[in-house]
Amino acid sequence: MSKPAARNAPVSELTDELAAAVAAVNEVILDKAEAVDLAFCALLAGGHLLIEDLPGVGKTTMAHAMAIALGGSWQRIQFTSDMLPADITGVSVYRRDEEQFEFHHGPVFANVVLADEINRATPRTQSALLEAMAEGQVTVDGKTHALPAPFFVIATQNPTDLVGTYPLPDSQLDRFLLRTRLGYPSAEEERQLLIQRDRRDLLAEMKPILDPARLAELIAIARNVHLSEPVLDYIQALVEGSRNHAAVVNGLSPRAALALAQSARAHALIQGQDFCLPDNVRTVFPALAGHRLQTLPESGIGGDAVVQEIIDATAVA
Amino acid sequence: MVKPVQAHPPAEAVAWTVLAFLAAALPHLLAMPGWLMLVILVLAIWRVGAAWQNWQPPPAWLRLGITLALLGLVVIFYGGLWGRRAATGLLCMMLAAKMMEMFRLRDLRLVASMCFFLIATQFLFSERLVYLAYLAGAFWVATAALLLIQRVDSAQPKPASASWTRSTLRPVTLLIVAAVPLALALFVTFPRLAQPLWGLPDEVMDGRTGLSDSMSPGSIANLYADESAAFRVEFDGPMPPPAERYWRGPVFWNFDGHTWSRSFFSTSPATVMPEAGTRSWDYRVQLEPHEQRWLFSLDYPVEYPRGARVTADYQMISRRAITTLTQYEVSSNPDFIDTPDLPQTLHNLATRLPDDRNPRTLALAAEWRERYPDDQQLIDAILRWFNEEAFFYSLETSPMGRNSVDEFLFDLRTGYCEHYASAFAVMMRAAGVPARIVTGYQGGWWSTTARYLLVRQSDAHAWVEVWLPEQGWTRVDPTAAVSPSRIREGSRVAIDQPRHLLDWDWVQDLRNRYDRVQHLWNNWVLGFDASRQRQFLGGLGLGEPGLMMIGLTMVLSAMLVVGLVALLLLRRPRARPRSQAERLWQQLLARLRRRGLACSPTETPLEFSQRVSHALPNQSGEFDRLTWLYCRLHYGTGQHQDLLPEFTRRVEAFKP
Numbered sequence: 018m019s020k021p022a023a024r025n026a027p028v029s030e031l032t033d034e035l036a037a038a039v040a041a042v043n044e045v046i047l048d049k050a051e052a053v054d055l056a057f058c059a060l061l062a063g064g065h066l067l068i069e070d071l072p073g074v075g076k077t078t079m080a081h082a083m084a085i086a087l088g089g090s091w092q093r094i095q096f097t098s099d100m101l102p103a104d105i106t107g108v109s110v111y112r113r114d115e116e117q118f119e120f121h122h123g124p125v126f127a128n129v130v131l132a133d134e135i136n137r138a139t140p141r142t143q144s145a146l147l148e149a150m151a152e153g154q155v156t157v158d159g160k161t162h163a164l165p166a167p168f169f170v171i172a173t174q175n176p177t178d179l180v181g182t183y184p185l186p187d188s189q190l191d192r193f194l195l196r197t198r199l200g201y202p203s204a205e206e207e208r209q210l211l212i213q214r215d216r217r218d219l220l221a222e223m224k225p226i227l228d229p230a231r232l233a234e235l236i237a238i239a240r241n242v243h244l245s246e247p248v249l250d251y252i253q254a255l256v257e258g259s260r261n262h263a264a265v266v267n268g269l270s271p272r273a274a275l276a277l278a279q280s281a282r283a284h285a286l287i288q289g290q291d292f293c294l295p296d297n298v299r300t301v302f303p304a305l306a307g308h309r310l311q312t313l314p315e316s317g318i319g320g321d322a323v324v325q326e327i328i329d330a331t332a333v334a
Numbered sequence: 335m336v337k338p339v340q341a342h343p344p345a346e347a348v349a350w351t352v353l354a355f356l357a358a359a360l361p362h363l364l365a366m367p368g369w370l371m372l373v374i375l376v377l378a379i380w381r382v383g384a385a386w387q388n389w390q391p392p393p394a395w396l397r398l399g400i401t402l403a404l405l406g407l408v409v410i411f412y413g414g415l416w417g418r419r420a421a422t423g424l425l426c427m428m429l430a431a432k433m434m435e436m437f438r439l440r441d442l443r444l445v446a447s448m449c450f451f452l453i454a455t456q457f458l459f460s461e462r463l464v465y466l467a468y469l470a471g472a473f474w475v476a477t478a479a480l481l482l483i484q485r486v487d488s489a490q491p492k493p494a495s496a497s498w499t500r501s502t503l504r505p506v507t508l509l510i511v512a513a514v515p516l517a518l519a520l521f522v523t524f525p526r527l528a529q530p531l532w533g534l535p536d537e538v539m540d541g542r543t544g545l546s547d548s549m550s551p552g553s554i555a556n557l558y559a560d561e562s563a564a565f566r567v568e569f570d571g572p573m574p575p576p577a578e579r580y581w582r583g584p585v586f587w588n589f590d591g592h593t594w595s596r597s598f599f600s601t602s603p604a605t606v607m608p609e610a611g612t613r614s615w616d617y618r619v620q621l622e623p624h625e626q627r628w629l630f631s632l633d634y635p636v637e638y639p640r641g642a643r644v645t646a647d648y649q650m651i652s653r654r655a656i657t658t659l660t661q662y663e664v665s666s667n668p669d670f671i672d673t674p675d676l677p678q679t680l681h682n683l684a685t686r687l688p689d690d691r692n693p694r695t696l697a698l699a700a701e702w703r704e705r706y707p708d709d710q711q712l713i714d715a716i717l718r719w720f721n722e723e724a725f726f727y728s729l730e731t732s733p734m735g736r737n738s739v740d741e742f743l744f745d746l747r748t749g750y751c752e753h754y755a756s757a758f759a760v761m762m763r764a765a766g767v768p769a770r771i772v773t774g775y776q777g778g779w780w781s782t783t784a785r786y787l788l789v790r791q792s793d794a795h796a797w798v799e800v801w802l803p804e805q806g807w808t809r810v811d812p813t814a815a816v817s818p819s820r821i822r823e824g825s826r827v828a829i830d831q832p833r834h835l836l837d838w839d840w841v842q843d844l845r846n847r848y849d850r851v852q853h854l855w856n857n858w859v860l861g862f863d864a865s866r867q868r869q870f871l872g873g874l875g876l877g878e879p880g881l882m883m884i885g886l887t888m889v890l891s892a893m894l895v896v897g898l899v900a901l902l903l904l905r906r907p908r909a910r911p912r913s914q915a916e917r918l919w920q921q922l923l924a925r926l927r928r929r930g931l932a933c934s935p936t937e938t939p940l941e942f943s944q945r946v947s948h949a950l951p952n953q954s955g956e957f958d959r960l961t962w963l964y965c966r967l968h969y970g971t972g973q974h975q976d977l978l979p980e981f982t983r984r985v986e987a988f989k990p
Contacts, residue, residue, distance in 0.1 A: 243971040246912070292970040295938040332935035
């Protein structure tokens with residue numbers, strides 16, 4: 018989305034670095050600027066991201082690129098059905114020479130965690146990750162271990178292959194701030210992908226642009242992006258629209274409204290604005306509401322279509 | 335190539351359409367032979383069941399066969415296809431047949447649209463207010479069905495919401511209310527013709543109660559329980575006292591011993607017309623349809639409406655049967671002397687009696703004639719006899735046989751007004767005094783607030799006129815001798831027996847109140863004819879408008895009303911601008927709207943700006959800057975307010 022009018026008032030030099038980080042990720046993941054924006058959006062709003070897409074469209078590459086650009090640690094967990102919670106959180110091992118237990122950190126202890134095919138694991142294992150996401154800490158054998166800050170989970174789900182999976186229930190889906198899709202690249206970009214060097218080489222050459230401290234600062238700035246009255250009206254109108262829509266079982270919760278405001282702020286910050294535009298709200302709304310709105314089965318309409326109907330029916334203040 | 339599967343319309347749409355059809359047809363169904371009604375109901379229920387169970391339509395040959403069979407049924411039950419009942423019955427039947435092939439939205443829409451026509455046909459049978467309330471409900475259902483079909487159609491292929499009904503019902507009332515102003519404007523201004531292009535057929539179909547063209551014992555007593563209005567009268571100037579409120583209807587000359595009937599003389603026109611005298615009653619009658627041709631008036635009509643004539647026995651006859659509510663003005667002279675000289679032929683006609691009937695009455699009359707040679711004395715004697723002997727005014731009579739008058743006078747001595755009138759007339763004729771029976775109405779209920787006299791069917795009455803030398807035909811009411819309160823206060827007071835189960839005073843009061851509303855309705859809606867329209871439009875300062883002028887008024891006022899309603903409905907729901915920047919932005923949008931670039935309420939400024947850039951490439955840079963400024967002023971933090979002067983300047987300079 019080109020926004021010539023909006024992208025020219027830097028809030029601070031940090032936003033320049035943020036823009037550089039976004040650009041760096043976009044260099045590796047071609048033609049997915051919007052998905053990358055949303056991923057950073059979830060990060061800056063202090064939430065987590067769920068990507069629903071087929072294997073091979075670049076989910077892992079994107080997570081890896083983000084981890085490098087953010088300058089933090091990164092881990093990948095491939096979920097399988099025989100996984101146990103300890104495989105995620107880590108285990109306490111008895112050290113005979115020191116005569117005490119020592120905690121071995123699991124893969125969840127990283128700034129960016131890619132949880133691949135999260136729906137392959139059993140609900141028990143899933144909930145270990147979801148709890149870590151919600152609390153920002155892990156408790157093993159009565160001892161609480163803080164996760165590194167910032168802590169950002171990108172989970173992926175394969176929507177087509179449902180045999181032997183445990184799809185996340187609606188209440189768990191709510192733990193993810195945004196849900197997005199990557200989709201196929203355009204023909205031109207795919208040609209670029211074929212011509213250019215291996216993505217792994219590109220990743221190996223990537224340099225960190227931010228570090229955890231500056232990222233935390235950016236998250237704080239994102240919280241303070243200005244939300245004017247008209248934009249608040251628009252957010253409320255959208256939430257109200259979801260509650261009044263005939264095909265929706267339950268409208269968006271106040272928590273979702275709060276999340277919408279926070280995501281819109283983060284999106285504005287990524288665009289380099291110190292205030293929020295209705296366009297920011299509108300861009301994040303489908304990713305925010307699509308997985309939260311459950312539709313009546315007899316309506317024959319999905320969450321994404323409902324979201325579009327709500328947007329089309331809501332006046333911009 | 336696979337043939338695409340025909341998607342059935344949603345069951346809800348079918349159910350609403352069938353409901354609309356049944357609601358519109360219900361008044362017709364109730365008047366139909368039971369078999370036809372059953373067939374229609376079965377077809378309607380089958381269609382609803384088919385919608386739910388996803389049954390397929392019957393094959394074409396079966397549909398054709400059933401349709402032809404239905405046509406046959408209509409012809410058999412109504413004896414043809416002509417007349418109101420047969421035609422509307424056929425319409426109902428064919429719509430019911432349509433149920434069998436109502437499997438596309440197109441068919442649903444056709445049926446729902448026809449419902450409006452079906453509703454309108456009900457006015458061929460009755461224009462009463464109570465029907466209107468029902469038909470308004472049916473109209474609502476038909477509108478809802480039509481709207482629902484439209485919604486289903488425009489949302490193809492994917493429905494927008496779970497329940498069509500839920501999202502459709504709310505706008506229906508709004509839709510109807512929005513149409514009311516136009517309907518009113520058209521009602522007032524649609525050119526009316528002084529003579530209608532077509533009239534209702536002169537057929538008696540509904541068995542409407544009312545007076546008939548003969549009178550036998552019991553025929554008027556039957557009307558006692560009927561409280562429906564016969565006519566309403568508004569007086570200009572004084573009103574006759576209750577004892578003189580005799581509303582003249584059919585006059586009977588011929589008596590066969592049981593039944594009184596009309597004579598050829600009743601149809602010949604009057605040779606001597608009454609002239610205005612010292613006293614006169616001027617009044618306007620609003621006559622409910624009774625399917626006969628007679629009109630009612632007080633004795634004796636001097637001025638009467640065009641399209642009516644006065645017979646030799648001074649009853650008013652209309653040229654056409656009264657099949658719709660009819661208004662006419664009459665001026666009566668009560669002091670006119672009717673036929674001071676009776677020709678011998680008429681004298682004979684008015685004294686003729688069957689020889690072999692009622693022998694005891696004939697004997698009694700002959701005996702009294704000898705005792706009282708003077709006509710007036712004889713009349714007084716008979717009336718005194720009615721008054722003093724044990725004669726009762728009551729509805730409780732037994733069926734009378736060949737000698738009805740004998741049975742009444744000597745055995746039963748209990749009867750309603752037609753028994754007394756008939757017995758009195760027979761006695762007068764037996765005594766050689768010319769006598770005839772007049773039927774009509776007597777009395778009426780005066781509404782002091784609405785200032786009109788309501789005459790009900792239960793006020794039906796029969797009295798006698800005897801011919802006396804010099805005085806001509808003179809009214810004698812034997813009922814008054816038996817039950818004076820009948821004349822003074824009406825039949826309900828005179829007979830202390832309830833007319834029906836719910837004949838309480840407060841019910842009566844409610845009926846009277848309702849009649850006032852009906853009267854207003856009659857006056858302002860049903861009675862709004864060509865002359866009223868001219869009067870009304872004239873009152874608006876249009877002078878004496880011609881047909882052309884009225885037509886023009888209609889077109890203009892319809893356009894005006896549609897315009898106003900459209901303005902009201904399409905008014906942008908946008909809130910009032912909150913800031914100077916928003917006001918300026920809206921000025922800008924208005925300017926672009928005039929250039930054909932309208933900003934939709936769901937469009938953000940940036941999106942609109944992109945559209946403008948495409949449409950007006952020359953202005954694109956300037957408009958981008960304007961949008962940039964507006965976004966900062968409108969959505970930004972307070973510190974951007976210093977941009978307002980620049981924004982104001984640029985908005986004023988911007989010429990799309």
